[in-house]
Amino acid sequence: MAPNLITLLGLFFVVANLFVVFYYDPYLNSTQPSWCYFFYAFGLFMYQTFDGCDGCHARRTGQSGPLGELFDHSIDAINTTLGSIVFGSVMKMGYGGLLMLSQFASVCNFYTSTWEEYHTHKLFLSKFSGPVEGILMICTVYIITGIFGPDIWDVELFTLNLTSLGYGTYEVNSSLIYVVLGLGSLYFNIISAMRNVAKHYEAKDGEESKRSKHEIGEAYKGLYPFFIYYGVVITFCWFYPPVISEYGLPLILSIGCTIAFSVGRIILAHLTLQEFPFVQAPMFIPIAQLILSKILIDIYKYSPAKVLNAISWVGFGVTLGIHGIFVAEIITEITQYLDIYALSIKHKRA
Template identity: 40%
Template sequence: MGYISPEALQNLHKYAYKGVDKSILSKYVLNPFWTWFVTLWPLWVAPNTITLSGLSIVFFNFATLFWYDPGYLAEKGGVLMPDWVYFSCSIGLFLYQSFDAIDGKQARRTGMAGPLGEMFDHGCDAMNTTLEVIMASQALNLGRSWWTVASQVATLANFYLTTWEEFHTGQLYLGVFSGPVEGILIIAAIYAISGVYGPSFWDTGMLTFLHLTNVPIINQLPDMSLNDSFMAFGAFGVAFNLQASYRNVRRARLASKKSTLQPLLLLLPFVVSAGIQVLWLTHPRYDNSALINSSLFVPFLCAWGLQFAHQVGRMILAHVTSQPFPWWDWIWVWSLVGAVDANLPMLVGRPPLFQTNETNRAIAVYLTLAISFVTYGRFCTLVINDITNFMGIACFTVRKKDKDGNWQESVPDSGKKSL
């Protein structure tokens, strides 16, 4: 009942991480900082401990934000968030990026680089993605809106594209502008600006902000708000990343004399899974409220994020173990049932079978969240156990097994560079 067959486990020995980062900011500013920052960590700290510490900071930021805005209404709903919460989110996201960047360096310092770290890092990134979408949308004063849903789709699409590209090319490719580098710094800046001016600042028109409303010709353009403009920028980013990722995949497929069109079919699982979630959100108003306008909106997005984390987790697992690409995820059936039930008034002209009122709808959403959490938790537990047992390592301890099967502290070779 596990995720890795005995044959696939053998392929773990063949795995070697490959990455390309063309970011100028990363090369000349961030990487020198990360190289120094990792030296502050003792060699007895496991790389995965650093990764989990970064995610824990994000969890704290997420909990703090919803302590002050449990209804996820932002300033549009009259909620005045303390300024320090946004500054905390900004610092927390920067720390997450830093911790996420140095875990690989720590792995090389301690001699623990390998597929387990790749899986663990990817899994934390997948969970952080949805949490940051929710927090950033609140900071942008979007709250419960289709713009927040669009942000979720766009951000998850970028993450899926990166994983899809790595599966086909064998390496993680970060371009001159990427989400893990420049994208994170932009979001951190958004938090900081919201801390100074408040989320309502982002409702300011772009032309008004640039003082162009009195300039001839330009003042004929719509004065789109700053948050709407940021959403348009995000859509452009998805389109750019799609063509860039496919270009890299196509180059790799041509080099190996394989079909260049077949990988495009493997984008369909994301389209299907995202489509199911959006279908559930678009159910008609058969009573006084719709899901997207209720307090269930954030739990729903969290359930969606956990299902996505399970989906891309299986993709990266297939990559590191040389298994076939995972086309299907059974949890889609559960969400599809919820989506169809909610849309029965539109489909067959009758009320939903279960989601007939706010209480039943809450049960359906929170049950979906619980099932998604258990499913992803089971995936993480089984995969970590399989890899650690097979490779004779520990997930959160810098140690290895000797030839007699006894645990020994791992000491890097004295001649190794502290990368």
């Protein structure tokens, strides 16, 4: 069996989890049968197992190469979003700000790690690794949820009264605390990645040299596209809240495809020794959606519900198409250039 096929099969376990979520809890806010949570734990554990075995199998069969690295990281980038949806269902987050924050923490971690690897040419994993200990902790959460039910994670802590500011009252529950803790750990991960990149250039050019300081400053600019993109997404949701509350699924999937495409471009640039790809076509889609929504709703007075629904799904379709074309093109070019197969081992003729 080809290593890339093992990687792809691992993703199918997460996709199976997603299908169960869409059948039993399409709005991510309902209690599901107990077996669903055990199924999610099993699927995520099998994904982690397959993701860990593909590299070992590639080295054992002599199939290690650039396509394998690109394939593995691209699958991981897709899983960050799909896994966030499953996690949101288990926590009964629903489509809204908490789910967006949860996805942001996942994809930001992955984007930052890929950016770090591009500059340092090393993949740093701390003593507490997200792909290992982090996934095992999530599996444990799923198992506990299957035993005791999802309501154990939804404990009301206090009520926040913002009526004086014109925002009403909000119930703060434990789900918010989990997301805040995740964002807190994300801050330290970003700082650690930036420190590793700085150390790399300081070791190469000298700690006090102008060249190293310039290279570090240029390297840090690689984080700008990600945060600018998310800033535009938040602005879009700020002007039109139904985009996330009522049409959250296409928005979440669109964000996932965009980040997966961006990460794929960075990995490709790293493997082929190209300049860092600052401009990513899918990252311009949210600003186009915002402008188009303003024109159709505020100027032409079309139904906001119909416009936002259509624009959300069209945005997802465009990002999916761009990412799909990119993946197909890269796989075709690499397999033809190296004379290999993507999902099977091509044995040399005697």
